[in-house]
Amino acid sequence: MAPALALALTACQREPAPQGSDSPTASAAATPEPTPEPSAVEPSPTPTLALPVKPTPEAPMTPADTAAALPALALPPRDDCAALPGxxxxxxxxxxxxxxxxxxxxxxxxxxxxxxxxxxxxxxxxxxxxxxxxxxxxxxxxxxxxxxxxxxxxxxxxxxxxxxxxxPDEVDPGMTMLVTGQGVPLRAKPSDTAPEVDRLDWALVTIATDPPFDPAARYTAVITGKPQRKGWIETARLRSLxxxxxxxxxxxxxxxxxxxxxxx
Structure with missing residues (x-):
């Protein structure tokens, strides 16, 4: 197998991007601050989610779901190959x-x-x-x-x-899918008649952990990017990375x- 092909077949194995000199980590290293006593350390606040509809029992937002949500990103199809010889x-x-x-x-x-x-x-x-x-x-x-x-x-x-x-490198390919199409309804419940939470255009979405993913199900629970929303999309409109x-x-x-x- 050609070295270039071997590299392509392992494209999902990514390394974290290096931190620049003006990154938060670098700044902290340059100007150290006193470490507080353990009793003074407070837990980070839980991010708040702006939901356009009230969460339903069928689609609750959970801490695990919140942590897995993606930034807003669309990847519509492009053809970068047309001009290549042959x-x-x-x-x-x-x-x-x-x-x-x-x-x-x-x-x-x-x-x-x-x-x-x-x-x-x-x-x-x-x-x-x-x-x-x-x-x-x-x-x-x-x-x-x-x-x-x-x-x-x-x-x-x-x-x-x-x-x-x-x-993007930070995306987990095992938990992420692409919504294939424009104006794909994100529904409040797994039903063709359920209210629409949003409409998505070639968006990356995270597969919700509750309920577990079932490729045979008509609808799949997903979490969108910012603003973070949980809803249901037709499984046929999703493609795994x-x-x-x-x-x-x-x-x-x-x-x-x-x-x-x-x-x-």
Missing amino acids: WSAFAAKLATAVKTRDAAALAALSSPDVTLDYGGGHGPAELQKRLSAPAGAAVWADLARILPLGCAVQGDLVVLPWFFWNV LARRVIAERKGEDWRISALVAGD
């Missing part, structure tokens, strides 16, 4: 293969060592086999959802969807799929 022709072939569910055509667009999972699955023959099996229908459907979500570039590598390489992605590598003007993986 990409348009490759992307057209990829779209046709996905639309027609042509396993042989998709395998032909893949590199000889294409990575299919983190357990050792690889190769065009294995890819074609998996796509041709009954379980392959779910993969085809997911690929059809991926293609409209944009494309990002890192050197000679690209990734679909675009957001995968553009999520660790969901399946397509990574392709360029050699000259020739492109090949290097990885078709999900997870971290």
Whole structure:
């Protein structure tokens, strides 16, 4: 596997950003203050939440939920790949293969060592086999959802969807999802007729810990950024940051799929 691809496959393992000289930590180090006696230390106040609607029994705000809430951030799809040499022709072939569910055509667009999972699955023959099996229908459907979500570039590598390489470092990919679409209702209860708390546009949201996440449920409890709100979104409108992605590598003007993986 090329070093650049190996780096791309581990993109979720991030290091904290270094602190600058004018950061709170640096200032504290430069001007030390006397340490208060243990009895004088007061706990930090609990942040207050500005809720537009009264919390319902079905969607309470909990301390764990509050700590997990994200800053307000939207990641609408972008296409950073269109101008790359050879990409348009490759992307057209990829779209046709996905639309027609042509396993042989998709395998032909893949590199000889294409990575299919983190357990050792690889190769065009294995890819074609998996796509041709009954379980392959779910993969085809997911690929059809991926293609409209944009494309990002890192050197000679690209990734679909675009957001995968553009999520802030501080975001927990295991607890965060992207709302896919504009004006997606955030409801007060898990019901199509429940009042709308807000409408979200390609926003990152945190999965609420209560109730636990159920991918089969019609609605999922989430927490938005600032102002922090808890509500319910149709599960079908959410996409995990660790969901399946397509990574392709360029050699000259020739492109090949290097990885078709999900997870971290």
